[in-house]
Amino acid sequence: MTTPSVIDLLGVLAYGELTSFERTTQGAALAPTLADKVTLAAVAAREYANFERLCGHLQANGVDPLEAMQPFVKPLNDFHANLEARNWLEGLMKSYVGDGIAADFYREISMYLDVETTNLVIDVLSDTTLADFALEQVKAAIAQDPKIAGRLALWGRRMMGEMISQATVVAGSRPALQELFLGSVNAAELAGLVNKLTVAHARRMDQIGLAS
Amino acid sequence: MTTPSVIDLLGVLAYGELTSFERTTQGAALAPTLADKVTLAAVAAREYANFERLCGHLQANGVDPLEAMQPFVKPLNDFHANLEARNWLEGLMKSYVGDGIAADFYREISMYLDVETTNLVIDVLSDTTLADFALEQVKAAIAQDPKIAGRLALWGRRMMGEMISQATVVAGSRPALQELFLGSVNAAELAGLVNKLTVAHARRMDQIGLAS
Numbered sequence: 001m002t003t004p005s006v007i008d009l010l011g012v013l014a015y016g017e018l019t020s021f022e023r024t025t026q027g028a029a030l031a032p033t034l035a036d037k038v039t040l041a042a043v044a045a046r047e048y049a050n051f052e053r054l055c056g057h058l059q060a061n062g063v064d065p066l067e068a069m070q071p072f073v074k075p076l077n078d079f080h081a082n083l084e085a086r087n088w089l090e091g092l093m094k095s096y097v098g099d100g101i102a103a104d105f106y107r108e109i110s111m112y113l114d115v116e117t118t119n120l121v122i123d124v125l126s127d128t129t130l131a132d133f134a135l136e137q138v139k140a141a142i143a144q145d146p147k148i149a150g151r152l153a154l155w156g157r158r159m160m161g162e163m164i165s166q167a168t169v170v171a172g173s174r175p176a177l178q179e180l181f182l183g184s185v186n187a188a189e190l191a192g193l194v195n196k197l198t199v200a201h202a203r204r205m206d207q208i209g210l211a212s
Numbered sequence: 213m214t215t216p217s218v219i220d221l222l223g224v225l226a227y228g229e230l231t232s233f234e235r236t237t238q239g240a241a242l243a244p245t246l247a248d249k250v251t252l253a254a255v256a257a258r259e260y261a262n263f264e265r266l267c268g269h270l271q272a273n274g275v276d277p278l279e280a281m282q283p284f285v286k287p288l289n290d291f292h293a294n295l296e297a298r299n300w301l302e303g304l305m306k307s308y309v310g311d312g313i314a315a316d317f318y319r320e321i322s323m324y325l326d327v328e329t330t331n332l333v334i335d336v337l338s339d340t341t342l343a344d345f346a347l348e349q350v351k352a353a354i355a356q357d358p359k360i361a362g363r364l365a366l367w368g369r370r371m372m373g374e375m376i377s378q379a380t381v382v383a384g385s386r387p388a389l390q391e392l393f394l395g396s397v398n399a400a401e402l403a404g405l406v407n408k409l410t411v412a413h414a415r416r417m418d419q420i421g422l423a424s
Binding site for chain 1: 233246
């Protein structure tokens with residue numbers, strides 16, 4: 001099914017995977033060891049495969065992937081420009097926290113679409129290698145130097161704030177995405193979604209040993 | 213066959229593909245249009261697939277890819293640190309000229325190894341998408357602003373120089389690679405190789421419209 005909502009969701013997801021692929025590869029370039037570099041490069045390659053799969057799905061439904069992605073290029077680029085990681089740990093935190101929130105959000109809203117789209121979205125977002133890797137590395141770094149925890153906690157909170165503000169801007173500019181909420185989702189469900197995302201974010205921060 | 217020469221050649225090639233994957237993805241992140249970004253991301257994904265294939269071949273022969281790559285990490289990182297592209301066109305030139313010279317070199321020396329290795333190396337180096345893309349973009353940029361040709365020609369010459377100096381350092385530190393030449397290759401063949409590389413480089417520069 002290629003309703004405008006589905007096209008918008010797959011478009012933003014596809015561009016999201018493409019930029020994740022770029023960021024994970026930048027992480028690989030900064031990795032302290034060859035083994036870490038190889039781990040991150042493998043994650044990046046899977047993100048590219050997800051991107052290709054989403055584009056393939058759009059194409060199979062007669063939609064040009066470039067057109068579907070285009071509306072989300074500027075908002076996502078702006079989001080990342082506002083939230084540039086300054087070092088290896090901030091980059092890992094960004095993957096862990098930022099990708100985590102985004103994945104929760106996309107999974108939740110895909111539930112209001114057809115089953116095929118829901119399954120595709122869930123499948124594309126199922127890889128936790130990067131989150132596990134980031135969790136392990138950041139926890140180890142905090143254990144070694146507890147002083148860095150405060151700064152990283154702040155970084156995590158800033159990310160949550162930026163994502164909410166950016167999501168509002170994107171949804172506001174895309175009637176099909178807005179309709180997905182205003183049409184299918186009532187106020188109670190919307191409050192429930194925000195609550196779910198906040199709880200999941202707090203649990204992730206807790207797991208990595210930081211205050212949310 | 214996993215002679216020390218084969219391990220060294222596949223190790224340096226694997227690390228080379230891994231770093232090409234990183235650089236091409238950096239290019240994708242700088243791409244002026246979404247279509248260019250998608251083209252470069254696809255090239256990067258194939259470079260990663262080449263890296264995986266070379267690692268798989270080493271592993272199938274009982275060799276740890278990380279160990280095979282390790283001796284080449286510092287020399288290749290140094291080479292790239294000395295030759296950091298400062299913009300989109302320099303990055304494309306680096307792929308076109310640098311990868312071109314490297315591919316010619318690896319193809320030539322693989323001829324002195326077993327057929328299976330030769331075929332693997334030739335196959336891994338056969339993708340010309342990036343070279344074609346870079347050629348087209350750089351030519352178009354020069355046509356639009358001929359003043360940039362001088363600076364890009366200088367950049368191309370500098371690359372040839374850096375590659376020769378770096379290849380000498382690498383070969384000098386790896387007895388197996390040195391033996392490949394001193395053992396299998398006589399002085400006339402070595403002179404022939406250098407000549408072939410220089411001619412191919414000049415042809416590439418000519419094709420892109422720059423003095424070599």
